[in-house]
Amino acid sequence: MQNFEYCTPTRLIFGKGVVERLPDVMKPLGKKVLLAYGSGSIKKLGLYDKVKNLMKDFEIIELANIQPNPKYDPSVLEGVRLCKEHQVEVILAVGGGSVLDCTKAIAAGAKYDGDPWDLISYKVKAQAALPIVDILTLSATGSEFDSGGVISRTETNDKIGYLDPLLYPVCSILDPTYTFSVSKKQTAAGCADAMNHVMEQYFVEDSTLLNDGFCEAELKSLMVNTRACLENPEDYRARAEMMLCCTYGCNRILSLGNSPSGWPCHGIEHALSAYYDITHGEGLAIITPRWMKHILNERTVDRFVKYGVNVFGIDSTLGKFEIAERAIDETYRFFESIGIPMHLREVGIDDSRIDEMAHHIAINEGLEQAYAPLTEKDIKEILLASL
Amino acid sequence: MQNFEYCTPTRLIFGKGVVERLPDVMKPLGKKVLLAYGSGSIKKLGLYDKVKNLMKDFEIIELANIQPNPKYDPSVLEGVRLCKEHQVEVILAVGGGSVLDCTKAIAAGAKYDGDPWDLISYKVKAQAALPIVDILTLSATGSEFDSGGVISRTETNDKIGYLDPLLYPVCSILDPTYTFSVSKKQTAAGCADAMNHVMEQYFVEDSTLLNDGFCEAELKSLMVNTRACLENPEDYRARAEMMLCCTYGCNRILSLGNSPSGWPCHGIEHALSAYYDITHGEGLAIITPRWMKHILNERTVDRFVKYGVNVFGIDSTLGKFEIAERAIDETYRFFESIGIPMHLREVGIDDSRIDEMAHHIAINEGLEQAYAPLTEKDIKEILLASL
Numbered sequence: 001m002q003n004f005e006y007c008t009p010t011r012l013i014f015g016k017g018v019v020e021r022l023p024d025v026m027k028p029l030g031k032k033v034l035l036a037y038g039s040g041s042i043k044k045l046g047l048y049d050k051v052k053n054l055m056k057d058f059e060i061i062e063l064a065n066i067q068p069n070p071k072y073d074p075s076v077l078e079g080v081r082l083c084k085e086h087q088v089e090v091i092l093a094v095g096g097g098s099v100l101d102c103t104k105a106i107a108a109g110a111k112y113d114g115d116p117w118d119l120i121s122y123k124v125k126a127q128a129a130l131p132i133v134d135i136l137t138l139s140a141t142g143s144e145f146d147s148g149g150v151i152s153r154t155e156t157n158d159k160i161g162y163l164d165p166l167l168y169p170v171c172s173i174l175d176p177t178y179t180f181s182v183s184k185k186q187t188a189a190g191c192a193d194a195m196n197h198v199m200e201q202y203f204v205e206d207s208t209l210l211n212d213g214f215c216e217a218e219l220k221s222l223m224v225n226t227r228a229c230l231e232n233p234e235d236y237r238a239r240a241e242m243m244l245c246c247t248y249g250c251n252r253i254l255s256l257g258n259s260p261s262g263w264p265c266h267g268i269e270h271a272l273s274a275y276y277d278i279t280h281g282e283g284l285a286i287i288t289p290r291w292m293k294h295i296l297n298e299r300t301v302d303r304f305v306k307y308g309v310n311v312f313g314i315d316s317t318l319g320k321f322e323i324a325e326r327a328i329d330e331t332y333r334f335f336e337s338i339g340i341p342m343h344l345r346e347v348g349i350d351d352s353r354i355d356e357m358a359h360h361i362a363i364n365e366g367l368e369q370a371y372a373p374l375t376e377k378d379i380k381e382i383l384l385a386s387l
Numbered sequence: 388m389q390n391f392e393y394c395t396p397t398r399l400i401f402g403k404g405v406v407e408r409l410p411d412v413m414k415p416l417g418k419k420v421l422l423a424y425g426s427g428s429i430k431k432l433g434l435y436d437k438v439k440n441l442m443k444d445f446e447i448i449e450l451a452n453i454q455p456n457p458k459y460d461p462s463v464l465e466g467v468r469l470c471k472e473h474q475v476e477v478i479l480a481v482g483g484g485s486v487l488d489c490t491k492a493i494a495a496g497a498k499y500d501g502d503p504w505d506l507i508s509y510k511v512k513a514q515a516a517l518p519i520v521d522i523l524t525l526s527a528t529g530s531e532f533d534s535g536g537v538i539s540r541t542e543t544n545d546k547i548g549y550l551d552p553l554l555y556p557v558c559s560i561l562d563p564t565y566t567f568s569v570s571k572k573q574t575a576a577g578c579a580d581a582m583n584h585v586m587e588q589y590f591v592e593d594s595t596l597l598n599d600g601f602c603e604a605e606l607k608s609l610m611v612n613t614r615a616c617l618e619n620p621e622d623y624r625a626r627a628e629m630m631l632c633c634t635y636g637c638n639r640i641l642s643l644g645n646s647p648s649g650w651p652c653h654g655i656e657h658a659l660s661a662y663y664d665i666t667h668g669e670g671l672a673i674i675t676p677r678w679m680k681h682i683l684n685e686r687t688v689d690r691f692v693k694y695g696v697n698v699f700g701i702d703s704t705l706g707k708f709e710i711a712e713r714a715i716d717e718t719y720r721f722f723e724s725i726g727i728p729m730h731l732r733e734v735g736i737d738d739s740r741i742d743e744m745a746h747h748i749a750i751n752e753g754l755e756q757a758y759a760p761l762t763e764k765d766i767k768e769i770l771l772a773s774l
Binding site for chain 1: 388389390391392393394395396397398399400401402403404405595596597599600601603604605607608611612623624627628631632640643644
């Protein structure tokens with residue numbers, strides 16, 4: 001077991017109707033609020049009007065049109081400009097993980113005099129950040145309970161995850177009913193994202209019975225509840241449990257003391273969505289079983305056996321490679337069964353830029369230090385197998 | 388799934404050698420420190436000298452001799468007096484859950500003009516508290532990661548659990564090597580305490596796959612690792628995993644969204660240790676299987692089946708009451724196997740005050756609202772069965 005340090009100070013307010021608490025949460029944080037949201041789904045939900053109404057005693061500056069795989073230019077830059085111009089005191093993110101990730105970069109950038117990219121690229125350490133509150137409308141990234149975000153910079157094909165303890169949301173308001181209208185496609189992609197967050201913490205050299213059990217519970221719950229959400233999008237219990245599962249995804253509570261994994265599937269997928277702007281969760285679902293097949297060997301097989309037996313209930317008396325291969329097949333088939341396109345070609349990616357992406361990943365993601373080390377050649381093989 | 392609110396802002400610093408971080412943790416909190424500890428085991432450990440040496444730039448006021456089942460008089464009262472007299476700015480608790488619980492009452496009492504019992508008994512809501520840092524030397528209560536404490540008042544036989552969000556430790560320093568010298572008796576009692584914390588959250592009307600999986604992972608890990616600690620007290624991995632398991636015991640992370648259970652075994656045990664000052668974990672281990680037997684019925688049997696199959700691996704094809712009864716037997720046998728005296732008489736409790744205790748519990752613990760409601764008659768039967 002490795003030494004670790006952990007602190008997640010975010011307050012979670014969870015359940016039906018909790019958005020009513022918004023004014024009480026915001027009051028101590030400031031009067032001037034940047035309201036950040038995406039392409040308008042919060043207006044269809046009625047949540048935009050609800051928030052504006054609840055916040056009528058505040059001064060609201062709006063940043064709309066934050067896109068999936070949120071962009072440095074224009075969203076982060078525009079948000080930072082608005083915060084500085086209006087002396088914003090607190091950011092309210094309403095939407096999914098992309099909106100929230102974007103506001104994390106804005107929160108730090110607003111308190112920094114130089115180019116915000118200096119912070120995102122770790123050239124400069126942030127000294128302060130605006131406080132963030134969020135109302136979540138999509139279960140997926142876990143950004144509501146962690147200190148990180150992922151930002152894309154189109155002109156350089158960079159998609160960078162950055163972390164700073166200053167960026168934990170002060171409060172995340174989680175009402176599962178706001179996820180009732182999430183499409184089947186986004187529900188499935190959110191599940192794949194969350195499942196992969198767990199797997200990135202589970203497939204490691206050194207873990208504990210406790211953490212393994214936490215991760216296995218997450219994976220089983222995500223599969224059962226995603227199926228239930230797809231069957232009945234207004235199944236409150238299923239939407240609620242899925243939301244909580246996703247919330248635990250990235251703040252390390254599932255793997256405290258584990259050795260690092262290198263987050264290889266995320267490393268590979270970030271290039272896919274940087275180059276092709278695909279849905280992150282779909283990219284992860286496509287990569288995951290190919291990555292698993294690629295790294296399965298004498299050294300890693302026991303983790304796959306544990307995964308297969310405890311998550312999928314595969315007969316533990318079978319041979320270990322048979323269990324491992326069945327577990328990988330089950331993983332693939334689960335993603336397929338929830339409607340995810342399981343080939344890169346189906347999401348518009350052909351072989352024309354595989355070499356370039358493999359090179360970009362190899363030099364930027366540090367995957368030679370991953371649990372199962374990946375060279376540029378390994379990455380290329382995984383990408384080719386995913387076509 | 389129930390609505391909930393959650394926030395645990397405590398910073399955990401975990402692992403071998405992390406006590407060296409103490410001065411950096413303490414510096415921002417103040418110069419005048421109340422150093423609180425128990426009956427001297429930290430001196431035998433060398434931890435007292437280590438702490439004094441690390442803290443040589445601070446002004447240290449000492450409160451020693453805090454007892455297990457920490458007492459309002461003298462410990463809390465004396466601590467509050469010292470804090471006020473010396474204008475203490477921060478409390479450093481070094482020891483187990485009893486020391487830490489005691490300092491929580493002191494932290495609130497030091498910032499209150501009246502009788503600290505007003506706060507503990509919820510007559511008055513605390514408005515402020517001194518910050519607390521702890522160095523833990525015993526895995527058991529989870530007080531290092533929650534906002535509660537339990538205080539005993541001898542003259543009235545009260546043992547009261549009180550909670551206040553002001554009382555989360557600012558930082559808990561958790562070095563498993565300081566638990567190497569914990570006796571077999573205290574190791575087993577700590578395990579029973581932590582297991583019961585999990586069970587009090589698991590046996591509820593309304594739970595989730597996720598929370599059930601978390602709880603089952605905790606229980607399995609606690610059993611395996613306690614056995615390993617008893618076999619080899621210096622097994623770092625086992626001590627470390629046990630420490631982390633215990634840390635999650637009482638801050639609700641294992642049961643967010645679950646319906647309340649009423650914590651019945653704690654309600655009953657608090658009277659036992661208030662009247663007889665027995666070891667809390669031993670009292671819980673004795674009560675738990677008798678409570679289980681008492682509440683097993685058509686309404687509750689399915690929870691016991693889940694518990695039996697998932698925690699003890701009992702054959703799921705057996706009849707449900709057979710599984711449930713085997714699960715209760717396994718619980719009893721596990722506690723017995725780690726050396727816990729499993730009868731009240733073995734810890735010095737006879738039948739002379741059973742009526743009085745049952746009455747005290749019935750009027751003070753609200754167990755008619757528990758998951759399986761308990762009247763005074765039920766409580767008396769559980770106590771008699773535990774003799």
